[in-house]
Amino acid sequence: MSEIHTIDEQMLVAFYRNLYFARRFEETLADMFRRGEIDGWLHSGIGQELVGVILGVTLQAHDYIVPYHRSKATFLARGVPPRALIAEILGRQSGICGGVGGEAHAADVSHGIFGSTGVIGAALPLALGAAFVQLYRHTDGIAVCGFGDGATTQGSFHESMNLAALWNLPIVFICENNLYSEMTPLSKEMKETRIAKKAEAYGMPGIAVDGYDLDATYTVLQEAIARARENQGPSLIEVKTYRWHGHYEGDPEEYRDKNEVEAWRARDPLPLLRARVHDQGILDSQQLLDLEKNFEDLLSEAVAFAKASPYPTPENLLSNVYATNTSA
């Protein structure tokens, strides 16, 4: 990383808006889950929103994101309507995937988001395809692929890093290292825990960054994105971050120390960013409160919309297996 890139006022506000909203979105979902309003599971991204926000805000419309599996922040910051995202998580017809994919398999190709999967590690090969399409079409678009530390021990990580470097694909791999893979700590996933360093095996730059430091993360991401965009090749970014909630909502979290959680929570980038926006005089207290109030309304409306939406019909559920009208 060279010197820190400056974030202009407009972007700072965009980051704040999106970070605030992503946090409230996550909190709202967690509450809903606790109240039994969500079928299946919920994997909270709370505490890890910053990277997704930066990506969502800074990437160009023709870039593709294969999102990190907790990153609802990416979806929102890219402009996916909150109501359609909640509806998807609730399995409703009005969801971005018609309510069939749900939390783990949500995609919105019209917003350049694709490749989400319930299979850890499987996103990376898919992301190669997105990068290859950019190359093939001679666009200046890129692909970004997010995943966790746990995914780096999958064979697919290795094959994908190798192929991306070999073919000089316009892609940025972003590993959100939150120190755990479900209940397993990093030290039981790998002996070499410096994930960024693994990039060397592929002849690719690898950079680690504190994911709670907005400026550092912004800088590292912008440089990697620029590299990819200018056809200088892929990068691996290891973002050191932390999830505040359990692996899934309801996780008893016996495997980690409350103090560890508290230490990360104490570094929460959200109030820091709010203070910065305020102290730099970009938005005053009232403007901040108005903005936050607006988001609460937006959220309530989105939840109400989603809850009122019907579930997929049998006809919906039998569609889209094939593009042609094939029946078995």
Added chain:
Amino acid sequence: MSEIHTIDEQMLVAFYRNLYFARRFEETLADMFRRGEIDGWLHSGIGQELVGVILGVTLQAHDYIVPYHRSKATFLARGVPPRALIAEILGRQSGICGGVGGEAHAADVSHGIFGSTGVIGAALPLALGAAFVQLYRHTDGIAVCGFGDGATTQGSFHESMNLAALWNLPIVFICENNLYSEMTPLSKEMKETRIAKKAEAYGMPGIAVDGYDLDATYTVLQEAIARARENQGPSLIEVKTYRWHGHYEGDPEEYRDKNEVEAWRARDPLPLLRARVHDQGILDSQQLLDLEKNFEDLLSEAVAFAKASPYPTPENLLSNVYATNTSA
């Protein structure tokens, strides 16, 4: 690698005997293939025998080898009867696998050889099992796993290296880098072509060595073997070597330059080793000739035996699908 280990006279002779025999064995098979005496394929290991010979001679009886797929030298040097190996390659009942496995899938567990497979890269996870068994049983035995450069781009390579380092398994990974994967040159397999360096991503030592240099290769292997045996952990050894024949016998070899082949052939370790055994006064010319003559007899006998052996019977071919008498 620290300083070069000295090879004592007895071992030098053992290396010579085995290298000579392995070479003649390979040549004999290639001739037979040309004459149409072998069904299916033959993948010659000619030019790459040295590593297999060193391993076969120096490993202990309770060590396991998962052999590199061209390494007939390993089998022979470990004491597998040549007749039974040829019979296997000819698909005869008297082969080491009853003639069912053939060249690519030959194993001889009584000689500690297991895990060969027709699937590139699949041997590495299997080898983890062999190393794990040693650990589990508290033996001082180890596992050695051979594979080519092509295998290092498989996901299984990554997962296996990671797990071996993490669990401190007593294993030595040996990559015979012969610069090609079938018709594909190394530069089209990976951007970072220093295979040994890839070990760093796993927190494992990785050492490259000239596989035509007996002393260097011997030293590097002995050190890695000792490390594994003393529970200091796994290693990755990249042996730089070259196959003189095509990928398979009959390969038109359009993808490489004859001069490249000639340059490697000119460095053939076999005559060098012969001269060394002779010049050091360990064996005189007559002893060498006698020894070589003996091997010719052994080979002829082995070929004759194999050719005279029956093919598997229907009953043989229907056995061993299950250990129990299950029929579908």
Added chain:
Amino acid sequence: MSQLSYRRALTQAIDEEMARDAGVFLIGEDVADSGGAFGLTRGLLAKYGEMRVRDTPISEEAIVGLGIGAAALGLRPIVEIMFMDFIFLAMDQIANHAAKMRYMYGGQVHIPLVVRTLSGGGFRAGMHHSQSLESVFGHIPGLKVVMPSDAYEAKGLLKSSIRDPDPVIFMEQKSLLGAKVEVPDNDYLIPLGVAKVRRTGSDVTIVAIGIMVSHTLQAAEELAQEGIEAEVVDARTAMPIDSDTILNSVKKTNRLVVAHEAPAPFGFGAEIAALAAEKALYYLDAPVIRVTSKFTPIPVGRSEDYILPGKKDIVEAVHRAIKGG
């Protein structure tokens, strides 16, 4: 004898076999420290130590391969794949290596490996956490495939699987985890490849497997009230298939319905229907009917209820079978 959940029956089976045979060990993601993502292996680490109960990284291919290697060389590994859907990542190791190794090495090795995995619907977690893949594995010569239908079956079949000399894919039925039945505290085995007639009847044979056995037994009760006596055969293992038990029942009832949770094409029902069409054709008085999931991926949330088959589908199928088509 006590009421035991499917979950605890599985734990007990592993525990008893680990106590009995020092060669049995267990590896998988989150199986040790945290006792399994679903608590199935709780307590085992404390009892058997780190050598025998181990957490692994997310490396399905490597851990299954390790299991195969260790099995071939004399140990008895149990490898857990958290959800069956992820088993595809280890497919080469299972289908090309575990299944074929004994054969390709001419009988030099056994592969007493058990791959335990949660299968089927019930968690509403969608297409990557809900599949039942018994027929994919049953098609590969060399593998055995076990699908216990309740806690009693789970314990006896898992113990047999662990002792079996061949590789076994052991499919734990997700939606049965909490279901309790009487389970003996002591050692007992249920042989692999022997189906069980769970209910006798003369009007129709329903061959069911896994979770569908409970739905079928309930359907049979309902049918009995209409005067239709169904014979319910719990197939127990998708491979080997106990064709004698199945065909004998068909020859008696002259009608066949097959029920499984996986989709129909190339599924368990196809094989059973083919068996009947091959070996009991002249006994069949009505078309064979398959009760299966719809031919789609499994959607998330409650939508899965529409895709997966249930009691109602079985009752309807029997009505059709009785009517003769």
Added chain:
Amino acid sequence: MSQLSYRRALTQAIDEEMARDAGVFLIGEDVADSGGAFGLTRGLLAKYGEMRVRDTPISEEAIVGLGIGAAALGLRPIVEIMFMDFIFLAMDQIANHAAKMRYMYGGQVHIPLVVRTLSGGGFRAGMHHSQSLESVFGHIPGLKVVMPSDAYEAKGLLKSSIRDPDPVIFMEQKSLLGAKVEVPDNDYLIPLGVAKVRRTGSDVTIVAIGIMVSHTLQAAEELAQEGIEAEVVDARTAMPIDSDTILNSVKKTNRLVVAHEAPAPFGFGAEIAALAAEKALYYLDAPVIRVTSKFTPIPVGRSEDYILPGKKDIVEAVHRAIKGG
């Protein structure tokens, strides 16, 4: 119209489609510089350049995943897996992603991906170079599976597969590579999911797929000399299954034999037999007979001849079907 080998028919199909549609590209191990391990893609690199014809490292999972991603975002990838046996390494990408992506994203994407792969026996290279896995893929909702039975079929079906909006597993029959038939030089398509009656007959229906079609046609000639007229249906695709064509034939001949190279359990024959038992039971005058390989891995060398099915087995099966069991 000229005599063309299966091998060249495949090359021609790819060539024509690449010329026609700039979105079609081809990747795989050794497909570019050396024109394929079996020469199937010779000349394409020179013609279409490095962006569209690319050698890959040995990374089956990554290259298939790349193909899926590129397909979802609008290109038409052809990914070659050198031997079908290695497809297991890409199984998660194919079965969990190519197959399910359209469904799980609610129809936002198509996956016009073709995975071309050499399948079946014929090279005598044993268990890791000889499998036919159509039923494994046919079982997964979302995939299509194509098995061309001669050069004419190969060209027309491959062209359709490339244009198809869904993921297709295209199984090139190894032992047919050199076999020649008349093949039009021009553009023609054979629709996926439409079986072809290759020979009409009234005494028995033989449904065959892939390489077994040629064995079956030969068997039919032999049977004709005994006065038995077999109707031979080339299924062409294992998924979708053209049940109409198959059932109509069965309803006409009242006897059914199914022939495929894969083993019987959960195989193509199981599905066809089940179809008949479900939808044409009352038309069947004799047990359905499956002609398949034996239920073992495939041994190396000439031993494979004993394990794989051939003309003789078909003739015998028909004799049994005619006798009625």
